[in-house]
Amino acid sequence: MKKLSVKLGILFFVIIFGLMTFVFFFLHEGIAESRVDEELSALQARGNSHRAILEKQFDDETIDHVVLMESESTTDVVVTNKNGAVLDSSTQATPFMKYLQVPSSPIPKEGKILEGNWAEEPFIATISPIHIDGEVTGFVYMFQNTSSVHSLIEGLNQHFILAGWLSVFLTIIIIFFVSKGITKPLIKMKEATSQISKGNFSVSLPKTSKDELGDLAKSIELLANDLNYLKHERSEFLSSISHELRTPLTYIKGYADIVYKRNLAHEEKEKYLKIIVEETNRLSELIKDLFELAKIDQNTFVIHKELIDLSNFFTNIEQKLSPAFQEKKMNFEQQSSPSICLNADPWRLEQIILNLLDNSMKYSQEGANIKLRAYKVKNSIHIKVQDNGKGIPEKDIPFIFNRFYRVDKSRTRSLGGTGLGLAIVQELVHAHGAEISVKSRENIGTEFELIFRG
Ligand SMILES: Nc1ncnc2c1ncn2[C@@H]1O[C@H](COP(=O)(O)OP(=O)(O)OP(=O)(O)O)[C@@H](O)[C@H]1O
Ligand SMILES: [Mg+2]
Known part of the structure; x- marks a missing residue:
């Protein structure tokens, strides 16, 4: 495996x-x-100053003097007449011969460079013309051995090589720490995720940096917390299911045994059989609800939206439920502003509203008023289910949409509730892209509101 730090290091280095x-x-x-x-x-300036002296006095003595001055220095001078004949030189003039021809074009007064190619030629050279009374009388040639330039450049090269090595060394050290610094939090995060995959959700990562790495560390912690929550929820859900399944089964088994083993009177037998039938119904309802939730969880259920005229829709619901309301001696009222059309799945919407009305019915007393209303606010359609029943205690309100959550377990059981109704309602509402909220006060009543935004 190639480590990220190595890859980063090599990339930085290159x-x-x-x-x-x-x-x-x-x-x-x-x-x-x-x-x-x-x-x-410098060479040119030296030549020009010799030329200046010779222009003042161009005789053998002055030429000797100029040549003498150069004989002790690292440069050499050759003085020629205007035809290129050597008058005098500070050293043997033979090596310089190829430069000593009479220039074909006029030389500017300040002289010019004859040879500047220090890398390949043995000398660098300049020429300065001697003007007397406006006439060129001769030339001062200056030469410098290029070995001195070479040694100068060599010294420079050595400095550069040293600086180069030092920079490479420092770069490697800096890159080493920088790439470690970048990859260290990543390694920590990798370790954290492998801990999470092993089921240890209590990971904590240093949140020192406020950059993308810091954000990633926060996300990983959030993920661990969510997974932890899901794990708890799942085990709670499973224990709730087994509990919910076990209770009716215990009843069924107990009463079936009694009916089977004992010689009972006809009415008594019927009483027990009725309980068995009720509990069986409860079981099949529960399994139906669980199946429904499982479908929603797996996203295998589909919503077929169509335009629903709410006022017709509510009338249908009223017809369906009026026998139940009459039996319970409750008043039901439905009202929808005319021509409100909602784009929703009619079967699912009915399921949502029936569930809410079923709750209102279950958790209200005789004579209660239950209302179903729909109205439009700008582009959104609001549907409200309201009752003046026993209400929900404030502390329970945040949990009523949880699976298997019931406010009063023993009493709701006698009413046949499993605590899955609102969980299913919420999922269905969200699947429509809508929202659900609840307002409730104990002994005053409850109101569920659905908002479908347009
Ligand atoms: N309109 C209401 N008035 C008072 N309490 C309510 C109302 N609606 C819901 N609740 C409370 O919220 C709890 C959860 O409701 P939910 O519909 O999920 O479950 P349930 O009615 O007990 O069972 P299920 O609907 O699965 O048969 C109920 O047990 C009840 O305590
Ligand atoms: Mg319910």
């Missing part, structure tokens, strides 16, 4: 090394060039 080579190359070229230029202009 980039920095490339840039450094580029910069060093140009710096080196620049410095070398200006050094050589300095040497050439």
Whole structure:
């Protein structure tokens, strides 16, 4: 496995090394060039000053004097007449012969560089013309051995090589720490995720940085908390299911045994059989609800939306439920502003409203008023189910949409509730992209509101 830190390190190094080579190359070229230029202009200046002396007095004695001055220095001088014949030189003039021809074109007064190619030629050279009474009388040639320039450049190269190695060394050290610094939190996060996959959700990551890595660390912790919550919820859900299944089964088994083993009177037998039938119904309802939730969880259920005229829809619901309301001696009222059309799945919407009305019926007393209303606010359609029943205690309100949550377990059981109704309602409402909220006060009543935004 190639480590990220190594990959990052190599990448940084290649980039920095490339840039450094580029910069060093140009710096080196620049410095070398200006050094050589300095040497050439010094040589030219020296030649020009000899020329100035010779222009004042162009005789053997002055030429000797000029030549004598150069004989002790690292540069050499050759003085010729205007035809190129050597008058005198500070050293053997033979090596300089190829430069000593009479120039074909006029030389400017301030002289010119004859040879600047220090890298390949043995000398650099300049020429300065001697003007007397406006006539060219001779030339002063200056020569400097390029070995001195070479040693100058060599010294420069050595400095550059040293600086280069130092930079490479420092770069490697810096890259080492930087790439470690970047990959260290990543390694920690990788360890945390493998802990999570092993089921240990109590991971904590340092949240020092406020960048993308810090955000990632926060997300991983959030994920661990969510997974922890889901794990708890799942085990609670499973224990609730087994409890809910066990209770009716215990009843069924107990009463079936009695009916089977004992010689009972006809009415008694019927009483027990009725309980068995009721409990069986409860079981099949429960399994139906669970199946429904499982379908929603797996996203395998589909919503077929169509335009529903709410006023017709409510009338249908009223017809369906009026026998039940009459039996319980409750008043039901439905009302929808005319021509409200809602884009929803009619079968699912009915399921939602029936569940809410079923709750209102179950958790209200005789004579209660139950209302179903729909109205429009701007582009949203609001549907409200309201009752003046026993209400929900404030502390329970945040949990009533949880699976198997019932406010009063023993009493609701006698009413046949399993605590799955609102969980299913909420999922169905969300599947429509709508919202559900509840307002309730104990002994005053409850109101569920659905909002379908347009
Ligand atoms: N209109 C209401 N008035 C008072 N309490 C309510 C009302 N609606 C719901 N509740 C409370 O919320 C709990 C959860 O309701 P939910 O519909 O999920 O379950 P349930 O009615 O007990 O069972 P199920 O609907 O699965 O048969 C109920 O047990 C009840 O305590
Ligand atoms: Mg219910």
